[in-house]
Amino acid sequence: MKTIIDIAQAAGVAKSTVSRYLNGGSVSDETKEKIERIIKQYNYVPNTFARSLKAKKTSIIGIIVPRLDSFAVSQMLIGIDDTLRQEQYQMLLANANQETAREIEAIYEFSRQKISGLLFMAIKITDEHRQAIAQCKIPVVLIGQDDALLHSVIHDDRQAGYLLGKYVLSKGHRQIAYLGVTEQDDAVGIQRKLGFQQAFADTTDHDIRYYESGFRMDQAVVAAHHLLDQWTPSIVVAATDNIAIGVFKAALSRQIDIPTTLSITGFGDYDITEIMHPALTTVKFHYKEAGQLAATNLIQLIHGQTVAKTTISNCELIVRESVDNR
Amino acid sequence: MKTIIDIAQAAGVAKSTVSRYLNGGSVSDETKEKIERIIKQYNYVPNTFARSLKAKKTSIIGIIVPRLDSFAVSQMLIGIDDTLRQEQYQMLLANANQETAREIEAIYEFSRQKISGLLFMAIKITDEHRQAIAQCKIPVVLIGQDDALLHSVIHDDRQAGYLLGKYVLSKGHRQIAYLGVTEQDDAVGIQRKLGFQQAFADTTDHDIRYYESGFRMDQAVVAAHHLLDQWTPSIVVAATDNIAIGVFKAALSRQIDIPTTLSITGFGDYDITEIMHPALTTVKFHYKEAGQLAATNLIQLIHGQTVAKTTISNCELIVRESVDNR
DNA sequence: CTGAAAGCGCTTACAG
DNA sequence: CTGAAAGCGCTTACAG
Numbered sequence: 001m002k003t004i005i006d007i008a009q010a011a012g013v014a015k016s017t018v019s020r021y022l023n024g025g026s027v028s029d030e031t032k033e034k035i036e037r038i039i040k041q042y043n044y045v046p047n048t049f050a051r052s053l054k055a056k057k058t059s060i061i062g063i064i065v066p067r068l069d070s071f072a073v074s075q076m077l078i079g080i081d082d083t084l085r086q087e088q089y090q091m092l093l094a095n096a097n098q099e100t101a102r103e104i105e106a107i108y109e110f111s112r113q114k115i116s117g118l119l120f121m122a123i124k125i126t127d128e129h130r131q132a133i134a135q136c137k138i139p140v141v142l143i144g145q146d147d148a149l150l151h152s153v154i155h156d157d158r159q160a161g162y163l164l165g166k167y168v169l170s171k172g173h174r175q176i177a178y179l180g181v182t183e184q185d186d187a188v189g190i191q192r193k194l195g196f197q198q199a200f201a202d203t204t205d206h207d208i209r210y211y212e213s214g215f216r217m218d219q220a221v222v223a224a225h226h227l228l229d230q231w232t233p234s235i236v237v238a239a240t241d242n243i244a245i246g247v248f249k250a251a252l253s254r255q256i257d258i259p260t261t262l263s264i265t266g267f268g269d270y271d272i273t274e275i276m277h278p279a280l281t282t283v284k285f286h287y288k289e290a291g292q293l294a295a296t297n298l299i300q301l302i303h304g305q306t307v308a309k310t311t312i313s314n315c316e317l318i319v320r321e322s323v324d325n326r
Numbered sequence: 327m328k329t330i331i332d333i334a335q336a337a338g339v340a341k342s343t344v345s346r347y348l349n350g351g352s353v354s355d356e357t358k359e360k361i362e363r364i365i366k367q368y369n370y371v372p373n374t375f376a377r378s379l380k381a382k383k384t385s386i387i388g389i390i391v392p393r394l395d396s397f398a399v400s401q402m403l404i405g406i407d408d409t410l411r412q413e414q415y416q417m418l419l420a421n422a423n424q425e426t427a428r429e430i431e432a433i434y435e436f437s438r439q440k441i442s443g444l445l446f447m448a449i450k451i452t453d454e455h456r457q458a459i460a461q462c463k464i465p466v467v468l469i470g471q472d473d474a475l476l477h478s479v480i481h482d483d484r485q486a487g488y489l490l491g492k493y494v495l496s497k498g499h500r501q502i503a504y505l506g507v508t509e510q511d512d513a514v515g516i517q518r519k520l521g522f523q524q525a526f527a528d529t530t531d532h533d534i535r536y537y538e539s540g541f542r543m544d545q546a547v548v549a550a551h552h553l554l555d556q557w558t559p560s561i562v563v564a565a566t567d568n569i570a571i572g573v574f575k576a577a578l579s580r581q582i583d584i585p586t587t588l589s590i591t592g593f594g595d596y597d598i599t600e601i602m603h604p605a606l607t608t609v610k611f612h613y614k615e616a617g618q619l620a621a622t623n624l625i626q627l628i629h630g631q632t633v634a635k636t637t638i639s640n641c642e643l644i645v646r647e648s649v650d651n652r
Numbered sequence: 653c654t655g656a657a658a659g660c661g662c663t664t665a666c667a668g
Numbered sequence: 669c670t671g672a673a674a675g676c677g678c679t680t681a682c683a684g
Contacts, residue, residue, distance in 0.1 A: 003678085004678060005677080005678095013654075013655085014654065014655045014656075015655090015677090015678080015679095016654075016655060016656080016657095016679080017653085019680085020653090020654085020680095022678095022679095023679080027654085028653055031653085031654085045437060045438050046438070046678075047440070047676085047677050048439050048440060048678095049376075049378045049379040049440065049677075049678085050379050050660090050676070050677035050679085051678055051679075052660095052678090053373070053375040053376050053379055053660050053676090053677080054659075054660050054677085054679045054680080055660090055680090060418075060439075068400050068407065069397075069401065069404060069597075074394050074395045074400060077421075078394045078395060078421070081394065081421045085421075090420075090435065090439060091418065091420070092386075092416055092418055094416075094417070095403075095407045095411075108371070109416065112371050112372065113374050113416060114374060114375065217597065245598075248601060249600075249601045252601075271395075271543065272598050275571055275574060275578075275602075276601075276602075276603075277578070277603050329660090329661055329662085330661065330663095331661080339670075339671085340671045340672075341661090341662080341671090342664080342670075342671060343669085343670060343671075345662070345663055345664085346664095348662095348663095351669095352669060352670095353669070354670090357669085372661085372662075373661050374662095375660085375661075376660070377661080377662055378662090378676095379660090379661080379662070380662050380663045380664080380676050381664090381676090382676080
């Protein structure tokens with residue numbers, strides 16, 4: 001491996017001059033050309049460690065995701081990658097596998113790698129998280145989850161629940177099973193549900209019953225069977241598209257016709273929901289844009305600029321075929 | 327930020343002793359305890375740059391993926407993450423977005439970051455790739471694509487095509503549309519097709535016609551319409567599940583009944599294919615395991631151990647409902 | 653515009 | 669088991 005000294009010697013200049021060339025400092029056209037040629041010839045690549053050690057900064061952004069096999073996560077990653085590339089940042093990725101301990105671990109590990117910023121898709125922010133983040137002194141932008149202190153880009157989960165609630169109401173449904181997720185997850189577990197309930201605030205002739213499922217499709221199938229064993233609603237409102245797909249699967253295996261006998265809705269507008277049969281009525285979030293926004297905000301934070309504490313990414317109701325009139 | 331000198335002073339020892347403690351060298355129990363306590367108290371985290379600069383190694387593995395919104399890629403990433411975590415490696419991720427130029431760029435950028443190994447999901451290996459890899463002197467394991475020189479973990483695409491071909495044949499289909507992808511992609515574009523053809527080697531009363539599609543579902547829809555405009559096969563054999571889903575969608579919009587009028591198959595066994603209606607007959611690849619295997623092989627390569635040049639991950643036919651008897 | 657020198661925070665032989 | 673010293677490959681004031 002060639003070092004800056006090799007280049008300097010070959011070009012007949014001091015290494016500080018080469019360094020200046022590398023960092024866009026003032027160098028005469030003549031030496032510039034000379035250095036350029038030598039670098040190309042030697043195929044010289046500066047050592048990032050030496051550079052970062054001295055300059056005390058890196059071009060690496062850490063990203064913590066709860067899982068890798070999720071449409072929402074993939075889309076957000078695409079958005080993040082998009083803007084990070086443009087700004088010449090690299091992505092260091094950690095999969096927390098939905099475990100808080102692994103999230104904390106990743107924060108410290110990232111700190112050791114001296115990332116210049118952190119993009120964090122958390123399920124729930126605890127004091128332990130706040131402490132780790134504070135200790136590492138890294139700029140952070142949360143994605144998908146709000147926090148009193150940290151910067152965040154969130155989806156309008158409340159509004160999403162409300163829009164869907166109003167729609168379900170308008171279609172005449174009154175026997176409603178809400179298949180949610182743990183309230184540990186504020187955005188998905190609480191806000192969507194609150195928005196949904198709000199849509200029914202002025203209605204009295206309805207019966208909404210609450211059930212809970214895990215995030216994975218197979219967990220949703222189990223939860224849906226459990227639900228359908230207990231009750232016969234006219235609609236199941238699932239807290240995510242993935243869970244809705246699980247309900248589809250359970251209903252199918254019970255020979256329940258969708259949507260004639262049972263209507264189903266989701267949240268998220270996953271790619272696949274469009275081609276399901278019947279196509280799923282859901283609420284679309286702009287995941288890719290949220291990822292871009294979060295990356296942009298983080299970079300501004302790194303540059304010491306001020307950024308709105310909370311950025312809200314909007315949503316829209318996508319009406320398809322899985323909800324029947326009642 | 328505290329440095330090793332702060333720790334050394336506070337503990338009343340030399341910094342080389344602290345370094346030895348950090349790296350598991352011989353230190354008396356007494357000093358060990360002292361240093362341990364101080365480190366905890368100061369919340370000291372060693373500077374990775376300084377460490378890597380001197381020790382000339384990192385714990386970072388670079389990963390280049392063609393896209394992020396793919397079931398196969400996600401699953402392989404999960405597998406990779408799995409074994410990399412256990413071995414204390416970090417993942418530096420680059421999304422090439424199916425562009426060769428971005429793949430090359432990523433290799434050089436990774437080299438600058440001094441990754442200790444590269445996991446590469448390429449579409450096609452060109453001389454430009456080989457040159458970049460050779461120049462950077464980084465251990466590499468290819469995933470999903472074979473190469474004459476580089477180490478790789480591949481799926482048994484040929485066998486997959488063969489298994490599916492034999493099945494299609496046994497179900498009586500003779501008017502077959504093979505909706506493939508570009509032959510640039512050896513594994514998906516060539517091997518699967520060759521295996522499929524091989525299954526028909528002893529048959530003469532068949533008519534297989536070849537069409538081509540992009541990898542994305544929306545591209546597959548267009549390709550499927552194009553195909554169905556031109557011909558009326560009894561089955562469409564799609565080169566990936568994603569493409570098969572596009573065919574489903576096109577058939578649905580044309581009111582063609584699946585599988586009665588048109589049978590469809592895919593490759594990959596994406597999660598979703600199980601809950602489609604009718605459920606998709608396909609060939610399952612073990613993506614997660616392939617990711618684990620590749621990561622394991624790469625680490626062995628990094629440790630200077632010898633590794634089989636090519637590791638083949640097997641496949642199995644998954645018979646479901648999308649193929650009718652003919 | 654250019655160069656000599658100090659220093660970033662570690663690790664690693666080498667003595668003792 | 670422990671410490672003093674050199675050095676990894678850069679960047680950055682500071683002179684000139």
